[in-house]
Amino acid sequence: MRNNLDIQSIDVLVKMYELSNVKLVANSLDKSSSAISKILSKLKIHFEDPLFVQTKSGFEPTPFMEDNIGYFEHILSNLDAIQHTSFNPQTLKQDIIIYGAPLFLDRFADKLYLEIRKQAPVAKIFIRQWNLEARSRLIAGEDAVLFNAYDETLPQVMMQKTICDISPTFFVRNNHPAHTFQELQAFPLVITGNASQDHFRYPLLQRLNAIGNKVICHGEIENTLAIENLVRSSDIYSVTMGQQFPEGCRAIELPSLSDFNLNLAMIYHRVKQNDPQKKWLFKLSEKIINHQ
Template identity: 20%
Template sequence: MDKELELLDIKLLRLLDQLYATRSVTRAAEALGQSQPTLSIWLARLRKQLNDPLFVRTAEGMLPTPRTDALMGTVREVLAGLQRLSESGAEFDPPTARRRFRIGMTDASHITLLPRLLSHVRAVAPGVALEAGRIDGELARALQSGDADLALGYLPWLDAGFYQQTLYGQDWICLANARHPRVGSEAGKDWNLEAYQAEAHIAISSGTGYQLLDNALASQHVSRRVLLELPGFLGLAGILSTTDLIATLPRHIGETLARAAGLRVLPCPLPIPGFTVKQYWHARYHHDSANRWLRGLCAELFMKSA
């Protein structure tokens, strides 16, 4: 069996570099902060390992042998590589950065979170672009690989290997046309569970939060007469504004739609478990300065005000 190759110590590589540059043991010792006897010991080790004198004493100083000349390019590449490895990565600088962030989010977040996030990013990091990605079965892989940087929402299935931070809590409200003929002119007037069951409803079929709603309805034996089912929030405000249908929504998206379309906000007449909207990121990028900046920005914008 061949003897295992003995790797050169980094301090011996530095000695080669300094001797080659200075042609002097004295000056090399000063540069390396070592004594001349120590450098003589190191040089003896090098000569033995490489089976070459490496430097010879002359009236002009320590001159390299042809073997040393041939080695120096590789030696300096190795030292430069080790230097790069030891340096910390450059910190993300928002005003000068040129970067695209991909954020997995629901269409509810497109309405509630994305406009504010985009506005702030444009103000503090004009070279940064945002891409809204989908919440689907590929999200975990995308976050792990770096194809996505962050995910926003209620995503309890993202667990092992992921960090998470709570942004805000959600309870449930109902929305109706401001001129609804049976609800009344004041929010909550004549509005109870019996009236809720008597009205026709719009159901949103997507999102993990809606599993909580469906489970609550089933467990409390509450039925809804659903006349329209939508995969998301596109068109919901317009439909509510022109019909007498009722929608049961998480508060943040419901109040956002109500303000934009002049809809009536009603209390939810049955208890539905609340949930928390969080931001999620993979452990691989926990110390990445760009990812850390984006997470900090989302926390600053949404933890207190949502």
């Protein structure tokens, strides 16, 4: 069974297990669908097993694949670790791609960029806003990281390493007439809209409403600077994380939500869990974010 089993074939198996779609596997590996189908056909003969069975929702793995997927992933992760044993950020030339939610980018992107540039002066750094297209690329295997609230909707192929707790805070302009959370509910709320972030803000509003409050979102704006200007110039209020509210604004304390916890996490593909570059980036970002 060991004859002619190469790394590319193992990569196809793992990707097929994760994505359940030949076209998505082909796109993630920069190959044609027919090339992926040919590899899978050879593997079926090699292992004497169908490997994947087509259903209405996609290709489902056979018991053989379920029993052995951990071994295939282990082979790829060990190979990745071997490739990076001599990792040194000072000589790193590959692109560093970072995604972040708008609030994260506003608070930490500049500091993170400068520290990465200091430690990895040769690398090219891309810091981009998180969206649904980026989500698909990351799940498909893009070599990038995401800084965002822990997201239970992401598949198990994604690693989510907690950096710190997040404390949601409503904020208003300094001379806003509301001084308590109860008074605040009479005014309009606008949040930083982003299709990839509903798991952060809307559950918070749902939880507040569930304990007897009346918190209604009146609109979304993707640009956080625009929201801050709105808050400073009107009776609109918004939500941010921790005590990182803008100049000219103050916080309104929320009710205690002992059963509602949020964590800021660094998120990346599980196949990169032993990648020294990811470990270095995690330590670097953890230091910056916790310091702030």
